[in-house]
Structures are given as structure tokens and as C-alpha cells.
Amino acid sequence: MAIIVKDLVFTLHTRNSTYQMKVDDQKTLLHTYYGARADETDFSYLVEFLDRGFCGNVPGTEAERVYSLDYLLQEYSTVGSGDYRASALCAELGSGTCDCRLIFDSYEIREEKYSLPGLPSMFDSEREKARTLEIVLKDAKEAFYVHLLYGVFEEHDLITRAVRIENKMDHEAVVSRAMSLGVDFPRNDFEFIHFHGKHMGERQLERSPMVHGGIDIRSTRGASSHQQNPFVILAEKVTTERQGQCYGFSLLYSGGFHVRAEVDPFDQTRLVMGIDDEDFRWVLEPGSSFTTPEAIMCFSESGFEALSHSLHDAVTEHLIRSPWKKKRRPMLVNSWEAAYFDFNKEKLLTLGKEAAEVGLDMLVLDDGWFGKRDTDTSGLGDWFVNEEKIGGTLGQLSEEIHAMGLSFGLWIEPEMVSEDSDLYRAHPDWAISVPGREPIRGRQQLVLDMTRDDVVAYLQERLVSIMDSAKIEYIKWDMNRSLAAGYSRLLPKERQGEVRHRFVLGVYRLLEKLVSRYPDLLIEGCCGGGGRYDMGMMHYCPQIWCSDNTDAIERLRLQYGTSFAYPLSTISAHVSACPNHQNGRLTPFKTRGICAMQGTFGYELDLSKLEEAEKEQVREQTDFYKKHFALFQYGRYYRLNSPLENRDHTAWEYADPEKKEAIVSVVFTDLHANPKIDTLLLRGLDPNRRYKVWLDGEEQGSYTGTALTRAGIRLPIPKENYDAYQFYLKEEV
Ligand code: DGJ
Numbered sequence: 001m002a003i004i005v006k007d008l009v010f011t012l013h014t015r016n017s018t019y020q021m022k023v024d025d026q027k028t029l030l031h032t033y034y035g036a037r038a039d040e041t042d043f044s045y046l047v048e049f050l051d052r053g054f055c056g057n058v059p060g061t062e063a064e065r066v067y068s069l070d071y072l073l074q075e076y077s078t079v080g081s082g083d084y085r086a087s088a089l090c091a092e093l094g095s096g097t098c099d100c101r102l103i104f105d106s107y108e109i110r111e112e113k114y115s116l117p118g119l120p121s122m123f124d125s126e127r128e129k130a131r132t133l134e135i136v137l138k139d140a141k142e143a144f145y146v147h148l149l150y151g152v153f154e155e156h157d158l159i160t161r162a163v164r165i166e167n168k169m170d171h172e173a174v175v176s177r178a179m180s181l182g183v184d185f186p187r188n189d190f191e192f193i194h195f196h197g198k199h200m201g202e203r204q205l206e207r208s209p210m211v212h213g214g215i216d217i218r219s220t221r222g223a224s225s226h227q228q229n230p231f232v233i234l235a236e237k238v239t240t241e242r243q244g245q246c247y248g249f250s251l252l253y254s255g256g257f258h259v260r261a262e263v264d265p266f267d268q269t270r271l272v273m274g275i276d277d278e279d280f281r282w283v284l285e286p287g288s289s290f291t292t293p294e295a296i297m298c299f300s301e302s303g304f305e306a307l308s309h310s311l312h313d314a315v316t317e318h319l320i321r322s323p324w325k326k327k328r329r330p331m332l333v334n335s336w337e338a339a340y341f342d343f344n345k346e347k348l349l350t351l352g353k354e355a356a357e358v359g360l361d362m363l364v365l366d367d368g369w370f371g372k373r374d375t376d377t378s379g380l381g382d383w384f385v386n387e388e389k390i391g392g393t394l395g396q397l398s399e400e401i402h403a404m405g406l407s408f409g410l411w412i413e414p415e416m417v418s419e420d421s422d423l424y425r426a427h428p429d430w431a432i433s434v435p436g437r438e439p440i441r442g443r444q445q446l447v448l449d450m451t452r453d454d455v456v457a458y459l460q461e462r463l464v465s466i467m468d469s470a471k472i473e474y475i476k477w478d479m480n481r482s483l484a485a486g487y488s489r490l491l492p493k494e495r496q497g498e499v500r501h502r503f504v505l506g507v508y509r510l511l512e513k514l515v516s517r518y519p520d521l522l523i524e525g526c527c528g529g530g531g532r533y534d535m536g537m538m539h540y541c542p543q544i545w546c547s548d549n550t551d552a553i554e555r556l557r558l559q560y561g562t563s564f565a566y567p568l569s570t571i572s573a574h575v576s577a578c579p580n581h582q583n584g585r586l587t588p589f590k591t592r593g594i595c596a597m598q599g600t601f602g603y604e605l606d607l608s609k610l611e612e613a614e615k616e617q618v619r620e621q622t623d624f625y626k627k628h629f630a631l632f633q634y635g636r637y638y639r640l641n642s643p644l645e646n647r648d649h650t651a652w653e654y655a656d657p658e659k660k661e662a663i664v665s666v667v668f669t670d671l672h673a674n675p676k677i678d679t680l681l682l683r684g685l686d687p688n689r690r691y692k693v694w695l696d697g698e699e700q701g702s703y704t705g706t707a708l709t710r711a712g713i714r715l716p717i718p719k720e721n722y723d724a725y726q727f728y729l730k731e732e733v
Pocket of ligand 1: 528529548
């Protein structure tokens, strides 16, 4: 039983974790436990009521002076209640100030997972259903309700959270912070791990000690951003890949977010996570409600590896809807780094012909095929095919590509508009700008007001008309700038604080329309690379372009960081030209192939410029990937070491969940004269079975699982800068 309620003690069990809350005498919903699987003991026996000094007392408890929300561990704290830590909710209920104090009202258990209309959320699968616990809190004075939703996925050690805020008063309420989750821990021996970055350098793991006062990470950019990612980990100091406790928290949201983790004066830790509250102000009319995005919490008692495996499985099984999650992803060639804006029909057909010859599955026509778009300064919004440039209709081009045995994909950037476009000339008011002010431009483009139904309807009509005009199996959905001021001309002044969230809802609305009309369409998310790499997008896009940085060596850190929360099948990675277009680095072709196989595999270069020997390597790579796609796509992923700690090489492994075979990749990042001999301890093998090992296709010998996991395999000595190798292991029967 995943949810057990006894005397208003709520205990949620997953396979390896327990989470508990309790309604106390003052009707406060206390948080009493989150950690390794325990029993249903009422853990509030650990609470000590003390006069803490300068801590306000809840009305009715003043005489004893010991009951204060300033130090009690709570489930959903509020600003104005005498709790001075980071609160989950800031709600103004009519007085003009945030003075809400929540007390318990009721609860309900349901046999299926709740859903959140209009927002991405985890869902029940045929194999595993989550039960829902809904706890309703109410303001101590007003008819203002907060519904805390919990979904328990036992097998994945995962609990989902969301909050519905309901105004049943006869006057409006204003919510200026509504976090999706708050968790209090009675301990402070954690370290905080987050994934910071920049354009072309996303998701770099950083681990720091927790501090009194707190750590804030956020995106205020209207997208989850390159600079921070809405996934963080609280880990014990001793936690490594394979030992120690850790908690992963992820927000299923593609807009601005805020995570605050703080240690209070009594060495307790609080973490809150939700929509960015910097410019957020939601007006709740009487009778209306507001629903936060979903957040998930995942626990591992045995290090980051197990945490990642639970998250990878849960995302694949319960979040990604696309049927593509069960099909081999197309190995594609993308026209961007092959030609940028400089293409015509002949070039595209040549690229297609070369792609077919080396065994690829798809040609993707990137930016530049529509409107007046020969540079990035014009044309966005004019989603009409430039037939002169592509030498006919899109239908004809796609047919010719299909005739080569390839499928066809197309790039779009729906949320944007260029000032030099027919759309902008016709509807300047559709672009986000504050009246009377010069708008902030990014990549010389403006952002469309996705809060508006007419804008979403226009985009829907255009996209459907393009999709229906040609055979298109894949769409790359890009977004190439951040929002600046969030302003919509259709909303009154007092509702402008809603724009950023309404914008994201508009994006989800449009994505939902596409997904439901074209259920077999493969949509790849993109935001100038990985600026919107989050679990919100994964509900619509089973894969996301990981970064505009295609350098294989920089990708090692980037893909390493990304792998902590996100399945490798979501990471779009391509082999690109040498010298690399972003940093000028020279790497062997083979290394680029091995690094691109750390995700959904493809190419991003002019195939016609390759030497014959390189083309032969492409054929080998595509053969290898095709043959082993099941391992790459559904295998258990193991980080064998960290590119942040090991200067000499980075290694990773995909192992078949049945432990029958595995692929181990190693990329050397330094060279040494008189080198040492390195070994690698493998993972995910059965100690009692015997495996035959091949290195780059050459048989090396046969070893037991025990030998390979305890003593390891011997690494070759690298022969050149950034040399790379692939081992293949197969069970001997
Ligand atoms: C940014 C993307 O990340 C690139 O791959 C490419 O699609 C360009 N935009 C096109 O403008």
C-alpha cells in the first residue's frame, strides 16, 4: 500500500523511500519524514517544542511560547505566518498583505494518478499506476483553499507533487509565489548539486556545501534556460555514484523557475521549487483556481547511479508520450552546420543522396526554408515555404527525399517574429513589447505573445497547413532568445504578472495541438541548443537538441551533466565537421561518432565534403548504431567516471537490463609519454556469467562478470589526441 493514513498521519511509501506528514493539534500539516524506507511510526515524536526567541507564536499558543512555525518542519509554508524561511506560498487574501496561514481541512485518496489539464505531468502506465493523495488546506480565516496533490510511483521511488489554489471568497486574492513543492529536513549534512551553464555550455554539474541563509538558483528568462536547469540534487557529503543518500528534485516546466535551498538557524534544511516568483503575480477572481506545474521528488539510498536510473525509467515510462520512445530514432543529417542559410534544392538533394548512401535515415531541413530568410535577421513568423529557394513545393522536395529512401524533417521556431516579416508588418501588436518602450531584441528578433489565442491560432493554422502539404516525419522546434519584459496588450495592468506563465501555457497549448493531430510526428525540442532542456518539454518532445556546441570533447561534460536527470534517449547529439565550428578543436572522426552515440545519433555536416575513408567510417558508425540501437536507447546507462574529476579519460557504459550485453565507450582527454596502464570497472553485468569482449570489433577474450566488474577491463593506450574506443560485450551461452 503506497499511501497509508492513520490518525491524520499520512505515510507514503515507495520501494526504497518513505515520506510522511502529520496534522498536529494546531491543525498545521507538519512534515515529519523523508528518507530511506521506514514504517508508519508517527515520526513527530522527534519534534521538540521550545521557546526559540524572536519566533512568533500561532494564535492560541502565546502563553507557552513554544509553538512557532518559524522552526517547525512544515509541508507547505506561507509568508506572513511567522515562518521567516523561504515559504512555498505568498497569498494576499484581501488585506493587501500576505497573511495567509494554512490549516488542515480534509483529504482524499484516489486509485489513479491525478492529471493537470494544460500542463505536462506524469501519467499512469499499463505496467504501473500511481495512487493519488490530495490533502486540502484552508486559510485559518478565509475561504481560500490549497489542494496538495501527491502521486506515488512506488517502483521508481518517485513522488510527484502539484498544488491547486482555489479562491472561494467573495473577493479576489493575489498570489505572488506558488511553489510546486516544499520539503523540510531535520538535518543539514547535505550538499547541493545543480547544473549551471551558458549558451553552448549547458548543464555543468556543480556541487557545493549547503549554507545558512541559502542557495537560490533560478531562470527569469521565460524558458528553463541554458544558465540553470530545473533539476537539483540534495546529497549527503559521502554520496558518490554508488553510495550514499541523495534526493533529486525536478520541475516539469519549461518557463522561468526558482529553487531555493536553505539551512535555518536550527540546522534544518528547506527546499522549495516552483515557478519563478521574481515577476509573478496571479490574480485569482472569486470562484477561480490556479494550478502549479508538477514537480517530482526521487530518492536513492545508493548514490547517483540509482537515482538516475529511477529518473530515466520514470521519464520514459510515465512522462514521454510519443510512440517514438519505443521505436528506433532516425539517424539523421541536419542541414544547419552543413549549409546554414546557404542552400538550394540541388544542395539539399546532394546532402540527401550522400545521407542515403552512408546508411542514414532522415534529412532535416533546418532554418532558412520559409519567408525571406537568408540570414537570421528576417522572416520569422512568415511560415510560408520559399519555393524559389527550395526549387518547388515542400511536398515535391519531401517526395524526392523519400524517393531516396529517407524520411524528412523540418525546423520551425513558432514563438518568434522578425520585425522584417510580413507577420510583424500586419500584426505588430502580436509581438511582446511594453507600450512606449523600445523592445529588447535578441538575435534581432522579438517574441510573439503566446498568451493570446489569436497568435496561437495563427501558428496552429500555419503549422497544420505546412504539415499537411508534405510528408514530414520530424519537426525541430526551436526558440532562439529569452523573454525580457513580460507584457501582453490584452491583459490589464494588474494582470501583467501572469504573462510569463501564460506564455508557457500558450506554448504547451500549441504543442498539444500538434501532438494530438500528428501522434506519430517526432518532435525534437531545441532552444538555441539546450536552453529548454526540461521534463516539461519531454512530455511533447521525446528528444531535445542538447547544445549548439557540437565539439565532441565539450559535449563530454555537457552530456555527463544532462545524464543525471534525463534519459540518454532524450539527448540529441550529432557528429559535426572538423575543425569544430564552435571552438575550432580538431578531433578524430571516430571520437566524434562515439560521443554522438551518447544520445540519439546523427550528423550535422556537409557529407559531400568528406573523404572516402571518412565516409567509410560513417557507414561503420551507422551500421553499429543501427545494430545496437536497443542498447543505446533502452540500455541502463552507467557513468563509469566523471569528466570533471578524471583528466585522462571519460568513460560510460550502456548495459542491457537483462545483462546479456553491453557497450563501453572511452574518450581520452589527455596524452602522456611513458603512460600508466588504466583499467575500468564495469557495471550492470551478471557476476556469474561469462562475457566475450571485443575492442573496436576485435575479439579480446572472454571473462567472467565478476572479473569485469571487480578487476575491470584494461584500457588501450591512446595513440593520438582525443583518441576514443568502444568495447562490446556479449554473454557467452
Ligand atoms: C539554433 C539551433 O540550436 C541550431 O541547431 C539551429 O537550428 C539554429 N538555431 C537555426 O537558426
